[in-house]
Amino acid sequence: MNDMTPIATKPKDWETDQEVRWCPGCGDYAILKAVQRTMPEIGARPENTVFVSGIGCSSRFPYYMETYGFHTIHGRAPAVATGIKLANPELDVWIITGDGDALSIGGNHTMHLLRRNLNCQVLLFNNEIYGLTKGQYSPTSRVGTRSPSTPLGSIDTPANPCAFALGSGARFVARGIDIHKNLVSVLKAAYAHQGTAFCEIFQNCIVYNDDVFAPFAAKPNAATSQLWVEHGAPLVFAGGTKGLAFDAAALALTVVDIVDGDTSAVMTHDQTNRSLAHMLVDMPFGEFPMALGVIYDDPAPTFDSAVIAQNAQASAGKKPDLQKLLSQGQTWQVEKQPHVI
């Protein structure tokens, strides 16, 4: 649905006059800039754009975008967004959420948004921590995370946002990093996708979880540990010296060395391959690189278009006549008033 007719705006046109209230050095600033840079490139119209968020640091985002915006309640942004999109499918709807908002309190709504495939973009800012409530561990925190609520270290297994999304039926799954230049291209691909486009953005919380993603996000580690997937290209990383191959016997991916540029053993990325997507998002980091970029993109009919179509079909050829509607069912006519008691 997303209208790609370009109109001329500059990133600055997407900034509001509101003072940004995130902590200095927060990854959210970089994501905000990336989104404001994306808007002109996709030709979005401010008046047709709605940012909907839940609660948390990330969810303050709409206040800083010169568009329509709705800062809703904790976890419920997908539900509010569903009402907005069904009421006016012409709108570009972006959902801004965090790991706690989308996967803890709002996990149910996230799941149903994805399975229904509402045409919208979901930007999940994953910082693996509850920032706004001062640093408790979150559903994506790794086992052993020490926080005010887990002084001895967290003990529950974290959720993997992209695996959750795929399991919920997502038709578009991508990953980006707050400060990485590729984020804009990920956002553009998400916007171009018809249906719920789920983007996990690794976002550094400088106050409560600083550098938790540094093993792959920090500049010195980027080259060896980031694998930016590209549809139709071999799955290579570490400057083209390593790649991912498929071990058929183990039904799993494996890392292979590329010698003399020979990538014949390396798998080619197919963004419409759901099984591959599952394997890419599930790779344990360390042994494997971090898969980034558009991991899965295979559009299916959207919920909003199906609702509109069914409404239209149900209404076709019917003239809405309220008086007639009220007069339906078993009726009888009282001719005169035999008012005798």
Place this chain on the structure above:
Amino acid sequence: MATAAHDVTPAEASAHPLAESIVVRFAGDSGDGMQLTGGQFTLSTALAGNDLATFPDFPAEIRAPQGTLFGVSAFQINFGSTAIETAGDAPDVLVAMNPAALKTNVQSLKIGGLIIADEGEFGDRNLAKAKYDANPLTDGSLAKWQLMAFNISQLTLEAVKPFGLGNKEALRCKNMWTLGLALWMFDRDRAPIVDWLTKKFAKAPTLAEANIAALNAGHAYGETAEISGGGLGDKRLQQHHIAVAPAEEGLWRTVTGADSISLGLVAGAQLANVKMFFGGYPITPASAILHSLSRLKEFGVTTFQAEDEIAAIASAIGASYAGQLGVTSSSGPGIALKGEAMGLAIMTELPLVIVNSQRGGPSTGLPTKTEQSDLYQAVYGRNGDAPMPVIAARSAADCFDCAIEAVRIATQYMTPVMLLTDGYIANAAEPWKVPDVADYEPFPVQFLDHVPEGGFQPYARDAKLARPWAIPGTPGLLHRIGGIEKQQGTGNIEYGPENHQAMTDIRKAKVDNIAIPDQQVELGETSGTLAIVGWGSTFGPIHQAVRRARQRGLDVSHIHIRHIWPMPKNMAVLLRGFAHILVPEMNTGQLKTVLRDQFLVDAKPLNKVSGQPFQIAEIEAAIDAALAGHPGGEVAVNSDQLPSIEAVTP
């Protein structure tokens, strides 16, 4: 009035004796089709021109184990030639399809009333399940009633024999046999039921024919039994003729509360000239509204069955933000889940209608039984100072006007509105004079479509203190809203103390000053000794009880409140005009507390939380007690526990 058949004139109110009415209760296993039988009998009764009120009373279990006491499903109908406002206190006729149905219902039957029982179901096994030591049909224990027992099961099997149904399927036709007999007893036309069966079983014509045969056989049995005595000794089935009830000229239909609310919401949206978005989640007894609206898409209705109650209201809020009328509906437990989102709608000042079909609580409570115990929840049940208008419908027919009123207030004042009904209203059917749509004044909404002079402010106020409805897609009106406190005018985030005080005051003043009609007195004088003050579905029994008391010369008036919040402006003066105030409610005294709090009056409670509506006699007895037992007039609670406000004595 409950049935809207006609307004009771003072002459009628004092007429004596009351015109004829009859109460029939059909009771059977939850799989016996008693609700269907009752529903069809209701239609035929309405078509015959009687006024009526019904009370479907069924268990929460869909198919409880057969023959058990807890699996009994009952349908009561009160019909007659005068205004009928309740489903009747005690039945005149009880149709009992098995021992469990007899056991659970016979005690409410009038002394001398008629029992029609299917003796084919009174075998040892069923008797044991109903915990009968001996067969009540033969042991004389039913002597204070008239008993007519015949083998309905056998008679049905014989009637449908030609159609070659299996035994189980054939016995399913029992309810139609029974209905046929009931139609004969009250001289009703079978043709509409035959039409209905033909339509219902269009894809299985054999089933249609079998059911029609059972219907006809039941009817014929009545005729024969009357002529021959039917082998029932000196007892004879009698045919009753109930005169046509006086009713206003025009087109009438039967309607349930759920139907009526759906129609009212559609009408309201049309009067407001907006499309409607309904977000719902299945819950008893509110689901019927979702069902009926999902069939009305051609009226600009989008329905969305959400993943939970919270998503249902949140999606409705989203739709309102985007320019449609958001509506959600539930019952108490679901309303509790929606609480936080209601606060969001209050904070963002978006129109929203929330329908609560109340049921017995707390927690899961009594899912299929009626109660009025969510009044506190409606008025006070949110975090923060969160004022929200609350309207209560008094009857199935009244739901239509109340729904329109809810839409009017929501869209004109940019506020969520709660509409209270209850399980009784939602399920009960009553005659309804089809209104003329042209009689309703439209209240079209005005979306802001341009930047006003002096600039756009999303929280600017009009004379009603409502903010503009500026919807996404409109150039020049970009803005952000949310649940965080807003700066006056701009709507930007603002936590300042003065601003929060001002915004809280504005939100309260906006709701307090909603224009609603003055409170009228339904029956009796506008001041005097005793006022019975009710709300919601207690209308029928209160009205009849007050009417009867007045016939006996008692100084009692009936006040029935539609606008629970804010209350009508004249309410304080009106209430203070009575020496005593009695508030019958199907809760432990919630409106009573609100009245005391708001008006410092010595309102006394009359409470019932049995899952059953009030009986007229119960309220009449309370009236007598209140008037006889001076100076307290206390009813049902210990007066020592109640504050007495001297100032209210006239």
